Amino acid sequence: LLGIDVSKKDNFALWYTRVITYSEMIDYYDISGCYILRPWAYSIWESIQRWLDAEIKELGVENSYFPLFVPKSVLEREKDHIEGFAPEVAWVTKSGDSDLAEPIAIRPTSETIMYPLFKKWIRSHRDLPLSLNQWSNVVRWEFKDPTPFLRSREFLWQEGHTAHATFEESQKMVMDVLNLYKKVYEELLAVPVIQGRKTEMERFPGGDITTTVEAYIHGSGRSVQGATSHNLGQNFGKMFEIQYEDKAGGHAVPWQTSWGLTTRSIGVMIMAHGDDKGLVLPPRVAPKQVVVIPIVKASLSAENKAALQSYAERITTDLKAAKIRVHLDHRDNYTPGWKYNHWEQKGVPLRLEVGPMDLDKGTARMVRRDSGLKVDLAAEAVVHTVLHVLEEIQANLFAKCKAERDKKLVKVWEWRDFVPALEEKCVILTPFVNETEWEEEVKRRSREEALAGESEDARTATSAAAKTLCIPFDQPDLPPGTKCFVSGKEATCWVLWGRSY
Numbered sequence: 202l203l204g205i206d207v208s209k210k211d212n213f214a215l216w217y218t219r220v221i222t223y224s225e226m227i228d229y230y231d232i233s234g235c236y237i238l239r240p241w242a243y244s245i246w247e248s249i250q251r252w253l254d255a256e257i258k259e260l261g262v263e264n265s266y267f268p269l270f271v272p273k274s275v276l277e278r279e280k281d282h283i284e285g286f287a288p289e290v291a292w293v294t295k296s297g298d299s300d301l302a303e304p305i306a307i308r309p310t311s312e313t314i315m316y317p318l319f320k321k322w323i324r325s326h327r328d329l330p331l332s333l334n335q336w337s338n339v340v341r342w343e344f345k346d347p348t349p350f351l352r353s354r355e356f357l358w359q360e361g362h363t364a365h366a367t368f369e370e371s372q373k374m375v376m377d378v379l380n381l382y383k384k385v386y387e388e389l390l391a392v393p394v395i396q397g398r399k400t401e402m403e404r405f406p407g408g409d410i411t412t413t414v415e416a417y418i419h420g421s422g423r424s425v426q427g428a429t430s431h432n433l434g435q436n437f438g439k440m441f442e443i444q445y446e447d448k449a450g451g452h453a454v455p456w457q458t459s460w461g462l463t464t465r466s467i468g469v470m471i472m473a474h475g476d477d478k479g480l481v482l483p484p485r486v487a488p489k490q491v492v493v494i495p496i497v498k499a500s501l502s503a504e505n506k507a508a509l510q511s512y513a514e515r516i517t518t519d520l521k522a523a524k525i526r527v528h529l530d531h532r533d534n535y536t537p538g539w540k541y542n543h544w545e546q547k548g549v550p551l552r553l554e555v556g557p558m559d560l561d562k563g564t565a566r567m568v569r570r571d572s573g574l575k576v577d578l579a580a581e582a583v584v585h586t587v588l589h590v591l592e593e594i595q596a597n598l599f600a601k602c603k604a605e606r607d608k609k610l611v612k613v614w615e616w617r618d619f620v621p622a623l624e625e626k627c628v629i630l631t632p633f634v635n636e637t638e639w640e641e642e643v644k645r646r647s648r649e650e651a652l653a654g655e656s657e658d659a660r661t662a663t664s665a666a667a668k669t670l671c672i673p674f675d676q677p678d679l680p681p682g683t684k685c686f687v688s689g690k691e692a693t694c695w696v697l698w699g700r701s702y
């Protein structure tokens with residue numbers, strides 16, 4: 202039996218690679234940083250999409266689709282802030298043997314593609330709010346080591362772009378979307394996240410305010426940005442000369458937002474819940490929530506085999522009728538034991554074993570993937586028990602993840618306690634002066650003290666340095682006079698730090 206054969210706590214990176222391949226979610230491709238999303242993974246993206254798409258439409262956002270390509274001259278209109286991103290832009294320079302007159306970029310994000318059209322469409326206050334979303338792929342030619350789902354050169358996302366008459370309206374949109382992102386993580390993926398604002402150094406330079414949901418990966422002790430929602434202010438309106446006639450008849454520039462959640466969310470869920478037997482799926486996004494496995498002994502008579510088969514089929518039909526995503530694995534070329542291992546690796550929340558004894562007694566044995574608990578059920582109790590236990594599993598996965606995160610979420614007041622806490626895989630709240638030079642200092646010193654003279658490859662996807670994750674909206678009490686943990690100056694807020702992807 203091909204098992205994962207590596208423990209999550211002993212070799213997290215290898216464990217992750219084994220889990221995503223043995224569960225048939227990912228396969229590898231000739232081009233580094235590009236992966237195949239197999240049906241078991243794509244189905245999870247569809248569940249996220251289905252829920253989030255309905256919710257953003259409730260916010261008055263409409264879906265649209267813009268071109269994949271942006272001319273060099275247009276992309277560089279954002280010159281000031283994309284210089285940081287320029288190395289990641291992928292270019293089309295030829296068609297066939299002939300060079301293109303002007304190089305064309307493949308979208309890394311769509312502001313520069315969309316906003317010239319926003320300029321054309323927004324002429325009056327009656328055209329506002331303009332709220333569009335796009336489900337698409339984007340390409341960023343990352344330099345750091347790629348990790349399936351978490352960092353790939355092409356990924357799927359949604360990007361929302363809105364324009365409003367007032368800052369207040371735009372900021373409400375920013376927060377409404379951020380709250381949806383929190384729900385995607387906490388209610389669909391069973392992963393707790395912390396909402397907050399990015400510091401000056403970490404925010405999207407094209408905007409005014411970047412808000413974020415930050416997740417913590419217990420296995421690696423690293424944090425990861427789950428999704429972002431930006432208030433762009435009037436920066437892009439000015440850059441793209443978007444003007445409209447306001448109610449008073451004057452000229453005004455709209456207040457804009459942009460926001461995105463990507464297939465990285467699937468990687469976060471895998472890392473958060475997976476165990477040494479493989480994937481553990483939250484029922485709300487599990488492609489299959491129950492797998493029914495008949496235990497057909499060779500010694501059974503033909504009619505008993507047939508009877509067992511139809512009994513298993515009846516249980517499966519009852520579950521399907523209750524809108525439960527169920528699969529009956531009646532393949533006769535695999536043993537029950539092999540099937541248990543296979544579906545455990547794929548993370549199916551519940552297994553129903555149905556053997557000859559169960560046929561006689563009218564029962565089935567239910568086995569939970571998250572806890573391993575085995576319970577014998579009467580056939581007529583299967584549907585309502587499964588519905589209830591699926592909800593229990595969803596809640597249990599969230600509670601376990603939150604407990605693990607909270608155990609590693611610590612407050613630090615003095616520098617001397619900071620790097621040791623990082624070494625303990627903690628995510629750290631500190632009183633902070635919130636000045637960029639001190640943020641740089643913490644990055645530098647935490648890396649230096651952690652590496653203690655060893656070198657670190659710039660390509661590494663995971664640095665030893667601590668970085669700010671966010672300024673949590675939920676601020677602990679900060680008594681006046683509290684000192685910043687690193688500068689000794691007056692602290693102005695609590696900041697969340699961690700090693701991250």
Ligand SMILES: O=C1CCCN[C@@H]1CCCn1cnc2ccccc2c1=O
Pocket residue numbers: 283286287289290309310311312341359360361405407429431459460461
């Ligand atoms: O986050 C989001 C949410 C979705 C819409 N876009 C914003 C901001 C994207 C920032 N960004 C990120 N990588 C880039 C890479 C190359 C060129 C430009 C960029 C770039 O502007």
